[in-house]
Amino acid sequence: MHTELSNVHQPSSAVVTGAAKGIGAAIARKLVQDGFHVVAVDLDAIALDTLVASLNGNATSVVGDVGDWSTHERAADAAEAYAPLRGWVNNAGIDIVGGAHEVTPEHIERGLRVLQFGSMYGTAIAVRRMLPGQAGSIVNISSIQGIKAFPRYFTYQAAKAAVAMISKGVAVDYGPCGIRCNAVLPGSIETPMLDQTLPRGMSREDAIREQGKLAPLGRIGQPEEIANVVAFLLSDASSFINGAEIVADGGASARCFAYPTPAEIAPFTRS
Ligand code: NAP
Numbered sequence: 029m030h031t032e033l034s035n036v037h038q039p040s041s042a043v044v045t046g047a048a049k050g051i052g053a054a055i056a057r058k059l060v061q062d063g064f065h066v067v068a069v070d071l072d073a074i075a076l077d078t079l080v081a082s083l084n085g086n087a088t089s090v091v092g093d094v095g096d097w098s099t100h101e102r103a104a105d106a107a108e109a110y111a112p113l114r115g116w117v118n119n120a121g122i123d124i125v126g127g128a129h130e131v132t133p134e135h136i137e138r139g140l141r142v143l144q145f146g147s148m149y150g151t152a153i154a155v156r157r158m159l160p161g162q163a164g165s166i167v168n169i170s171s172i173q174g175i176k177a178f179p180r181y182f183t184y185q186a187a188k189a190a191v192a193m194i195s196k197g198v199a200v201d202y203g204p205c206g207i208r209c210n211a212v213l214p215g216s217i218e219t220p221m222l223d224q225t226l227p228r229g230m231s232r233e234d235a236i237r238e239q240g241k242l243a244p245l246g247r248i249g250q251p252e253e254i255a256n257v258v259a260f261l262l263s264d265a266s267s268f269i270n271g272a273e274i275v276a277d278g279g280a281s282a283r284c285f286a287y288p289t290p291a292e293i294a295p296f297t298r299s
Contacts, residue, residue: 039111041065042262043103045094045150046120048075050219051169054251055117058259060086065110069094069103070120094120094146100153112161115262116154118147118191119169123221127180136183143187148194151209155202162206165262168195169254170211170273172281188213192273199271208270210261215277216240216248243278244289 042059046052047068056066056079066087070076076089088106092099107113124139147168158164173181174188191211198209216222216239226235240247257276260266275281 039065040114041067041107041111042115042117043067043069043100043107043113043150043154044117044119045069045103045146048072048079050221051214051217051251051254052117052119053079054255055119055258056087057083058252058255059115059117059262060084062259062263064115064262065107067103067107067110069099093142094118094150095141097149097153100150103150104153104157108157112163113154113157114161114164116150116158116164116166117169117258117262118150118167120146121169121221123224124184125180125225126182128182130180131182139183140187143184144190147191151194151198155198155207158207159202159205164207165266166195166198166207166209167258167261168192168209168211169258170195170213172213172215172275172277174211174213175273175275176281195273196271203270208261208266210266210269210272210274212254212257212261213273213275213277213281214249214254215243215275215280217254218248218250222248240278242286243280244283245278247278249276249278 042064044052044056044066047056048070056068059066060083067090068076068080068087069090069092071093073091076091080087080089090103090106092102104113120142122142126135151166154166168191170191171188173185174192177185195209195211227238236248254276257274261269
């Protein structure tokens with residue numbers, strides 16, 4: 029018999045990186061709701077303080093760069109000071125744009141340091157800390173850009189593909205020890221990061237609407253819709269899911285071209 033992720037009703041802690049805003053903040057809030065003590069990690073100390081203050085003593089902040097191994101050690105120590113570490117979410121990321129003809133070694137190193145090394149460091153430390161208890165669930169936030177190419181995302185998409193593969197490797201190596209590891213691949217989600225990529229020359233509202241048309245659901249996603257998936261993966265409800273790549277993109281990556289949908293050809297009417 030194997031030991032699985034313990035019931036969240038028992039005191040458990042979880043680390044969430046990039047938790048000060050966007051998807052990470054939504055994950056931190058949802059995990060606190062689900063009973064975890066959350067260690068929220070970010071570079072942005074002010075936004076982190078605001079988040080932690082809103083979580084009524086159920087969260088602790090660790091200010092640091094995920095590109096530094098020591099940040100993850102400090103986060104793990106802070107989590108274990110509260111309760112056994114049972115969840116770890118490598119979410120911190122940056123949007124880094126540039127095609128192969130544009131990038132410099134510094135650009136590539138900066139992107140990989142945050143997006144790939146950050147997730148690898150976090151995953152490696154999470155595994156080490158979870159092994160003695162033979163239980164835990166790790167989630168790495170990848171992107172649909174890890175499985176589909178987007179223009180001028182040379183570094184970002186390479187790192188996101190790596191993040192999904194790291195998760196599979198850990199799932200295989202440590203599944204026998206009761207540690208699960210999965211990747212979540214979001215599509216366009218309304219966060220501060222998305223604002224940097226919206227089409228120019230129109231209002232933000234129109235730009236969000238235009239971006240939403242890229243998905244068959246006809247809209248972009250909200251951070252809470254990714255947080256729900258992550259919370260599921262950290263719970264016993266997902267106890268047989270290990271090494272999966274879970275896409276949450278409103279169907280954007282399911283189609284090849286933006287063909288007109290039946291609803292656009294002949295709008296359905298509600299009776
Ligand atoms: P966001 O709004 O920019 O929030 C990311 C947070 O991570 C920020 O608080 C940021 O701090 C922090 N951060 C950045 N670099 C860090 C570092 N080296 N160490 C510690 N913290 C760091 O981004 P998001 O949209 O929520 O994205 C979260 C994750 O989802 C990322 O991995 C992203 O690649 C992925 N994702 C996002 C989308 C989307 O459409 N939004 C789609 C697919 C995947 P600063 O603001 O101070 O830099």
